[in-house]
Amino acid sequence: MKKLSYFLLFISYLLASCAKEDEPDTSNYFPRIFDGGLVFQAPSRIIQEGESAVYTGLLFSPKPVEKTKISWKVNGQEVSTDTAFTFAPKEGGEFEIKLEASYNGQTATRISKVLVSPSRYTPKPAARTVMSYLSENATAAGINWGDVTHIAFNGARVLPGGSVDFSKSNQNQNLDELVARGHINGVPVLLGVSGRLSGVDGWSLYNSNDFGSSISDPALRSSLVETLASYVQAHRLDGIDIMMTDLSNDDPAIAGGNAAAVTPFLTALKAALPQGALVTVTVTTNYMHWEYANLSAADWINVHAFENGVTVGPGAKPGQASPFNFMTAGATIWTNKGIPANKLVLGIPAFGLRYNELDANGNNASWGSYEYMPFSAILAADPGALERDSSTTIAKGVYYNGKPLVSQKATYIKNQGFRGAYVWAGNYDAAEANSLIKIISGILK
Template sequence: MNSIKYLVFSVLLLAALAGCEKGQEADYDDNFHPRIIDNNGVFLSPNRIIFQGQSAVYSGLMFSPKPNTKTKVVWKVNDKEVSTDTTYTFTPTAGGEYEVKVEASYNGQVSTRISKVLVSPTTYTFKNFSHVALAYLSENGTAKQVDWANVTHVAFNGAKVTPDGLDISKGQVNQVTDELVAQAHINGIRAMLGVSGTLSGIDGWSLYQSNNFGNAISDPGRRAALVAQIATYVKDRKLDGVDVMMTDLSDFGERNIAATGPFIAALRAALPAESVITITVTTNWMHWGYSNLNMVDWVNVHAFEDGAISPGSPVAQPSSYEYMIAGANIWKNNHGPASKVVVGIPAFGLRFDELDGNGNNLGWGSYSYVPYSAILAKDAQAFGKEMTTMDGKTVFYNGIPMVERKADFLKVNGFKGAYMWAVDYDVIGTNSLMKALNNKLK
C-alpha cells in the first residue's frame, strides 16, 4: 500500500516539475500582479536631493516574475521612457525637479515605484528686485514653507554656535539645507545661512544669559576656527551668504557686539567674493556698540516685540507700527543710510495667558508666543486684524493690514526692504503675510 502511495506521489511531483519547465504560465496565471522587490532600499526614501553632475543610482531590484517576453521593465523620467534595463542611473544635465519611475508589467497588470529627485543647478540667474523681501526660516523651517514667487532672499537659521563649535545638524537632517539651496537656485533666489547662539523660543532672541556666540567671536583663536567652519559649510552646500544673528546680549552685550566687526571682516575674507553678508541687530541702547559695519551688505533690524512683558505690563500690541518706525529710524539716523536697512516684521503673536487683578500681565512666565498659522487656524478672519482670542486668552499679532502699512512706510522712506521672522510661522496663499509684504515692496 505504501509503495502505491509513493508511486502516485512521485508521478504527481514529476508532473508538477514538468509543468514548471514549460514556462512561467504554470507559476503565474494571467491575473498575477507583478512585484518590484527593493531589497537594497533604493526607493526607501521617496525623495532624493543631488547636485547637478551627481547621479541617482537605482540598482539591486528584483522583479517577480523575472523579466522575459511577458514581463516588461520600463524606466521613465518625467513620464518619458529612458530604459528597459533592470537597473538605472539618472544623471541630470540641468537643475530642477524630476520624477524617476520604474514600471513592471505582466499580462496588462503594472507595479510601480517612484522616486522624486531634486537637482540643485550648477548655473542659475538671480532675479532682479527693487527691495529686499527676505523670508527668514527658523531652525525648524523647510523649503516647503517658502512661497518662492514672493521672496527675493531666503535665510535659514541652520547654524548654532555652541561651546564645541558650529552645530549644523538641523540642516543636515533630511538634507534640509540642500533642499533649500536647490529650490532657491531653481527659482533664482539667494539662500543664506543664519548663524546664531541658542534662541529662547520663536521670537528670535537669545536664551537669557547664553553667551556661546559672543564667547566664540570675542576670542581670536575661537573666532578664526568658527569662521573656517562657517566658510567650509557655505562652500560645500553652495549657499550664497551668511546672516550673523548676534543676539547674545544679556551679560556681555557690549563685548559681544564689539566683536562682530572683526568677525564679519574675517567672514568677508573667507567666503567667496560674491557672498552676501548681513547682520541682525538690536534696537535698544546697545546699538551704539556696533563697530564699522561697512563690510555687510545690509543690516536686519529686529524692530518687533518691544519687550514690554514684565509683571504688571498692560495687555497691548508688542509689535506696533510705531515701534517698528522707532527701531528703523535708530539705524537710519545713527548708522545709515536707509538703503542698507532691512526691517523685521513678525509672523507670530504674543498671548497673555494670565492676568493680575488689574487686568495686566501677571508675571515673567505668564505669556506665550503663537505662530500666525496657529492664530489663523483658530480664527479664519484673523488675517484682517491685530488682535483675537485663543482659548479665551488675548493674542496680539500683525495681520495683513499692519504688514502692508509697515511695508508702505519702508518703501516710501527709502529703506532697503523687510524680512519676516519666521516665514515658517506664516501660511502660503491668499492670507500670507509674506505675500502681502512682497506685494507692497516690489
C-alpha cells in the same frame, strides 16, 4: 515483462503529470518589483548637479525576467528598458523617476522624486528685498518662492568654545532641499548663525554669551570663520547672516567687547567666503546699538525692529508688542548711525503675544502668564484674525501684526526707500492668501 512495462509507463505518466502541476500558471500573474537595495525606500532624493541617482539591486517576477517588460521613465519619457538605471541630470530641477514592470497587460510601478540643485543659477531681479527668515525647525514645505527674494535659515548654533552645532540644519537633507528649491527659483539662501535663542521670538537666551565670547577671542573667531566658510561651500549656500541677538551681558565690558568683535568677524567672513557671497548682520534696537562698531562691510543690515518689551512682565498692560512706531524708531536709530536706508531691511513678526492670565487690574499676571503664538496658529484659532491686529477670542487676548499693521509697515518701507523687509519667522506665517509675506511682497514689488 508486460507488468514491468505497464509499471514503467504508469510511472512516466505520474512524472509528466507532476511536472505539469509544478509549472506555475502565469496567465493571470501580476508582475512584481523587489527592491532589495531599498533604492525606492525614500520618497525623494536630493542631489547636486554633476551627481547621479543610481537604481540597482532590483529583481522582477515572473521569471525569467525576459517575460517582464521593463520601462524607466523620466518625467514621463522612456529612457531605458534595462533592469538597472542611472539618472545623470544635466541641469537642475525636479524630476520624477518611474519604473514600470509589465506582464500580460498588468503593470507594477515604483516612483522616485529627484531634486537636483543647479550648479549655477541667476538670482531673480527684485526692486526690494523680501526675506523669509526661517527658524531652525523650518522646512521647505509651504514656502511660496514667488513671494520671496531671499531665504535665511537659522541653522548654525555657535557653542561655547567656538564650535558649531549644525544638527538642526540638514536633518533629512532639509538644508539641501532649501538650497535646491531656492536656486531653481532664483532665490539666494543664507545660513543664519546665532547663539542660543530663547524660543519663538528669536531673541537670545537671557545672559547667553556663547556667540559673543567666540567672536571676541581672535583664535576662536578664526576657527569659527573657517568652520562656517567650509559649511557654506559644501552646501552651496549663498552666504551668511550674523544674527547678533546675544551680544548683551550683565557685564557692560563683556557686552561692549562682543559688539566690537562683530566688525572683525564680518570682515573675516567676507574674506573667507567665495567671491559674490552675501554677508549680512541682524542687529537690535536696544541700548546695544551704541556698542556696534563699523558694519559698512555688510551687504545689508537686518533690523530686529519688533517686540518692544513693554507689554510683558508682572503688571504690564496688555497691548501691541510690535507697533508701527517701534519699527520706525528702530529704523531711525540706524539711519542716524549713518547707515543709508537702502541698506536696511526692517523686521516684521509672524507671531503674536498671547496672555494666558491677567491680574485683578486686567494686566499681565506674571512672568509665566504669557507666551508667543505663531501667526498660522492664531488664524487657526480665529479665522477672521487676518483683518485685525489683535484677537480677544483666544485665551486672555492675543496681539500680533495682521494685515492692517503689516500693510502699514510695508508701505512705509517702500515710501521711505528702505531696502526691504524680513519676516521672523517665515515658518510661523500662514499659507496662500493669508500669508503676511505675500502681503508684504505685493506692496514692495
